[in-house]
Amino acid sequence: MTVIEIEGLRKSYGSKTPVEDVSLSVEKGEIFGIAGPNGAGKTTVVECASGLRDRDGGTLRVLGLDPRTDRRKLLQRIGAQLQEAALPDSIKVGEALAMYASLYDKPADWRAVMEEWGLSDKRRARFASLSGGWKQRLFIALALVGDPELVFLDELTTGLDPSARRTTWGLIRKLRERGVTVVMVTHFMDEAEALCDRMAIIGQGRVLALGTPRELTEQGRSDSLDEAYFALTEGAVA
Numbered sequence: 001m002t003v004i005e006i007e008g009l010r011k012s013y014g015s016k017t018p019v020e021d022v023s024l025s026v027e028k029g030e031i032f033g034i035a036g037p038n039g040a041g042k043t044t045v046v047e048c049a050s051g052l053r054d055r056d057g058g059t060l061r062v063l064g065l066d067p068r069t070d071r072r073k074l075l076q077r078i079g080a081q082l083q084e085a086a087l088p089d090s091i092k093v094g095e096a097l098a099m100y101a102s103l104y105d106k107p108a109d110w111r112a113v114m115e116e117w118g119l120s121d122k123r124r125a126r127f128a129s130l131s132g133g134w135k136q137r138l139f140i141a142l143a144l145v146g147d148p149e150l151v152f153l154d155e156l157t158t159g160l161d162p163s164a165r166r167t168t169w170g171l172i173r174k175l176r177e178r179g180v181t182v183v184m185v186t187h188f189m190d191e192a193e194a195l196c197d198r199m200a201i202i203g204q205g206r207v208l209a210l211g212t213p214r215e216l217t218e219q220g221r222s223d224s225l226d227e228a229y230f231a232l233t234e235g236a237v238a
C-alpha cells in the first residue's frame with residue numbers, strides 16, 4: 001500500500017526554487033531515506049508532505065489525504081520529530097509527553113510510550129539536563145505519542161556520538177517492527193545502508209536516484225553507497 005505519493009512537487013522561496021520537480025512514493029511499513037547535498041530541499045519536501053509547509057505546485061497524497069486541504073486530519077495521523085528549540089529547557093520529560101499527547105484526539109497512553117522508550121527513569125529530568133542521545137530518544141517518543149501511522153525524522157542522529165547513533169538506529173528499527181512507516185532525512189550513508197529499505201537522493205530540484213541502497217550503489221557504479229552518493233550527486237551541489 002502506498003502511504004505517500006508525491007508527483008511533480010515544486011516549492012519556491014522568493015526567487016529561489018530549491019524543489020522544482022520531485023516525484024516519489026513511499027510504501028507502508030518501510031523506512032524511506034531522503035539524502036542529498038545541503039540546501040537540496042530535503043527538509044522542504046518533508047515539510048510539504050507533513051502539512052507543515054504549503055507547496056507551489058504538484059500533487060501530494062499522504063495517507064490518502066492532501067496535506068494542503070486535509071492538514072488537521074493529517075496531523076492527527078502522523079508524527080514529526082521536533083527541532084531542539086521546540087521544547088523549553090525547563091520542561092520535564094513526563095510533562096512534555098503529557099503535553100504532546102493532549103494535542104491528539106486519540107493519543108497513545110503517554111506513560112506506556114515513556115516506559116517503552118526507556119524514559120521512565122528520566123520522567124522528572126528537565127529537558128536541558130538530558131544528553132544528546134536522551135534528547136533524541138525523547139523526540140522519537142514525542143513523535144509517537146499521537147500513535148501515528150507515519151513518522152518523519154529529520155537528521156535525527158546528527159551530532160550524536162557513535163554509540164548513541166547505534167542506539168537510535170535500534171529505536172528506528174523498532175518503529176518499523178511496529179508497522180510504522182518512517183521517512184528519514186539523513187546525510188550519513190552508513191545510516192542509510194543500515195536502516196533504509198529504499199531511499200531517494202535529491203539534488204538540482206529533483207530526484208537524482210531512487211532505489212534500495214544496493215540498487216543505488218550499483219547505479220553509481222561503486223563499491224559502496226558512500227562512493228555511489230558522490231557519483232550520483234556530482235555537480236548537484238545546491
Ligand SMILES: Nc1ncnc2c1ncn2[C@@H]1O[C@H](COP(=O)(O)OP(=O)(O)OP(=O)(O)O)[C@@H](O)[C@H]1O
Binds near residue numbers: 018038039040041043
Ligand atoms: N523559510 C525559508 N525562506 C527562504 N529560504 C528557505 C526557507 N527554508 C529553506 N530555504 C532555502 O531553501 C533551500 C532548501 O532548504 P532545505 O532546508 O529544504 O534543504 P535541505 O536539503 O534540508 O538542507 P540541509 O541539508 O542543509 O538541511 C535552502 O537554500 C534554504 O536556504
